Amino acid sequence: MKYNKITAIIQARMGSTRLPGKVLRKLEDRTVLGHVITRCLAVPSVSNVIVATSNLEQDDVIADEAAEYGVYCYRGSEHHVLSRFFEAAQVVKTDVVVRVTSDCPLLDPAITEQLIQSFMNGEYDYARIKLTNSFPRGLDSEVFTFKSLKQAYEKAKTEYEREHVTPYIYNNPEQFRIYSMPNLEDHSKYRLTLDTPADWELISRIYQEIYTGSIFGWREVLDLLQKKTEWVKINEEVEQAHSGE
Template identity: 30%
Template sequence: MILVILQARMTSPRLPGKAMAPLRGEPMVWRQIERIRQARCITKVVVATSAEPADDPLAGYLVSRGQTVFRGASENLADRFLRCIEAAGPATHVVRVKGDCPFVDPGVIDESVRLAAASRAAYVSNRVRPSFPKGLEVEVATVRALTAATHEAEPDEALARSPFALVRGRPDLFSQAHCSAGRDWSHLDWRVKTPADYAFARAVYDALHPADPGFCMRDVLDVLQGRQDLARWAA
């Protein structure tokens, strides 16, 4: 099984509640789920959030829509990931997507998963050698590597870092392969972290989503070329 874990929460310091902020009439987290589900190489999607009361509305909404949710204690990030993986069922690989990425590209997910299978690398990503816009990062790792890296880590390190970070930081122990956009777009930042970023996401969704809900990175770049009001995200 190829499992996708989408991390989402309601307590973003600069944009509280952004996971539930609407994009074309649906919460941002749901738009992410829709896009992730268009990837052909994945088996299951789980949204991972905290057990804190602040995340109750998010979890409740997702469960009401039939989406699998895993809730864990806010401390010990690595352990929370491993328990999420275990609860989801037997998996060979896990794909990690962050909750501030409404432009996550299903084609990039598929490319990363295929590279993981072809290379047999323990870890595959497009972030170690960045060429995609920030907000299109995808990480894929084997469950075996995630588990081993967590067990190898010092307790303080496991508390603060995800298993993906632990694997990524040890290329001497875990083989790696890297996806490339073919051109360096890494100076662009399409993550939603502030109200201005959210306004940008709304503008792009308004321009592209009605005609093609599965729009890709190239479509966003095309929109930005003709929009002076969005120049900040195209510079």
């Protein structure tokens, strides 16, 4: 199935618990959020990119950073992130949402595009990257129809469902056609997301080693970490948080 408009919505705010202000930390020539925006803009099927942040004053800088990259910033509820996403998607009248979190500066546009194509070809309501015994965390993206998002917005009851956007969808497979895209090899031991000082140490090293001003893919990261095996230990004990902001 083809859709007229596919919008990447990047979830971002300054109030991270374990690494406050992480999304505006500089990774070489741009901020973490800047890298995420750049990578989302490079996904071929994505029509436009939006940053969705809270309406708190502390997140004014998030809106300013989005403007630096020429992308729209929607501001909504701090904690009811599901409503923030629904309202953002509604404003731009999109058919499909690609949900990305701002703590993934190693997001690979090619993998996200592969997910979108799988979503469309299978005519699913919701698709995501498979992380268990599959891809590394940090390539995370989810794709879902606006219709499914609207249904979740109208029917989600619990605080968890409202705070994390998609649980209502993927926890109700009887209502939605769901797909989890696997990787043929298990690379789940690699943690490529940014949530703690240890994550920052690893990602900073990766960027210093590989980045030359253009987007590099996750396979290049994998090749590097297979050579620098001691680097993997930097953040291997980090327990994953759930907010993604």
